[in-house]
Amino acid sequence: MQFTPTPSEVERSVPRIIEQLPPDEILVRITGLEEFNFRSHAHSRHQLVYILSGTLHIEVEGISHFVTDRHLVWIPRGVAHRLSSNNRRISLLTSYFCMDGIEGDAFAVYRTDELVAGNLRYISSCSAISRGRNPELHAFAVSFFRLLPQLCPKASFPTQPFIVPRDSRLRPVLEYVRANLGRDLSIGQVAAHFGFSVRNLTRMFTDSGIRFVHYLNYHRVVRAIELLADGAMNIEQTAYEVGFNSPGSFSRVFKQVTGESPSAYLRHG
Template sequence: MIEPMIRYEIERFRRDRPYTMPANHFHDHYEIYYLLSGKRYYFIQDRSYFIQEGDLVFIDRNKLHKTLDADIAAHERILVSFNDRWLHDLSQPSKELALAAFRDKQRIFSLKGANRMFAENVLFTLLREQQHKQIGWELSSQALLTQLLVFCTRLIDSQEATDEQPQASHPKIFEIVAYINEHYQTRLSLATISDKFHISPSYFCRSFKVTTGFSFVEYLNSVRVREAQRLLRETKMKVIDIAEQAGFESVAHFGRVFKQVTSQTPMACRKMTRV
């Protein structure tokens, strides 16, 4: 099986203008997002979180996610990305412990005082290792990242992680998102959703976009394509059967949407997972 292109990356970036992440954003690697300054909304899977400076966000593999502007557009963040290959030297029990923050329902850590100083020191050291790439920088980075992951696992164990509080401005939208995640295999349309949840189509479209950062169609297609990717990787099902099981009305429509979301065909995706 061909490994994903990314093994490990870290970057620091500042924006002074409004910015929303591109649509259809999910991938087969882990991400740690640290907000150095500013305020953001972070939509992950089926909830939206309000994050501020000092917040550390964990995004598991293949989770739909997107950052959106809050009341202040200017912000600065550090983003760490890595896949399982980067932690290949760890035993399975150690890897499960290190990745606990991605599995736990509390994805946000609001760091203060000594905890914030520790996390920032690790992240800034990781940035320097990436920048200078002196001898042994990969080994040093693996050790530092593992240290950060264990640190957050201990925060979970000590119940110091932030309580999971989704953005509450449009509670019905989160109800609809959960419904889409559960019923994506069925025929879903703007009309059927509006009728089922007693909400006008125009209000639903506006509220869904504001709350999640996705349009209704973008989100639905992303959920369906993500499931199709899983089936392509993990089963030997025919593409036509995968298209149907993922909720697409035809294999032709499936192929068009799949390529639009992933920039590759379903067969190319399947070949990447084969020896």
């Protein structure tokens, strides 16, 4: 079955609908959402999320992932996950299904090509995918889902994860950094804001496997991608908005993080 709900309707209805479906039915939906934040949840079906447009934040097992359009997210059944987006609008193609003995039985993010995207759109265009009503289509969809780990390479950036720190003192620090990306931040300024010495704050970052500059630059680039995806700013405006002192330094860091320049990234979008 297929429907187009609002964010609040999604959060309320999907878990209930999923659990009521017979095992041989695939639930497919396309959602066009504004900014949303779904609390952590799990269900008894595998979930595929293809980002048609916009960007998506996914937290799984204490690790935060950032996924852009044209990427495919595989969430195995029973795995708790939290979804959110900061874009003005995001469009998702989501499938829920039952399948045993699959190779991709672990959370993963994949890059896609036109062949994969076209098949996902074809599957999503059908009003119902049931083994009883649509045996050929059901068999095709299940076989296609089973082959996805072989068809799609795993993504590197933009999914580069950061582990949620166990040290509770560091969590408000990271939230402060994410909330103030446009400011001229330094570890000294942040340490002073929270009453830490630079040495102690540096040790807290190190013990959590995070470098302050890497964390700051990564989230500046993430925010830049969100702004560019919304189309409200050009590259130069975006560079200053996320805290870089020049478009040149923005382009240099953007390429270090993503592997390509902002202009090349936009051309591929």
